[in-house]
Amino acid sequence: TYVVTENCIKCKFMDCVEVCPVDCFYVGENFLVIHPDECIDCGVCEPECPAEAIVPDSDDKATPWVEINRDFSTQWPNITRKGEPPADAEEWKDKPDKKALLSP
Ligand code: SF4
């Protein structure tokens, strides 16, 4: 499965949502997650994210995010269409250490 990681926080560009063939993205206030049981591992979302937030779960960067994707994907609503990204999304794009800013 693929996993949304830290870089998405406060960026939330949502280009990923538009390309997913199985609509397995779920949306929170400032972050998205992938439902691990619905993702078919096609990989098309990975290059679409301007923040490079999406990685396969085999990637070391995914490790702290696997459970977060699983947990929130059962709590947050499904999203199938790209909305308006935050006005300051570009400013947050390359900022490190955003994990504490994730709104549950
Ligand atoms: Fe959707 Fe494919 Fe990305 Fe999985 S890898 S979230 S199925 S676009």
Ligand code: F3S
């Ligand atoms: Fe987040 Fe990238 Fe999608 S910033 S909303 S994972 S396009």
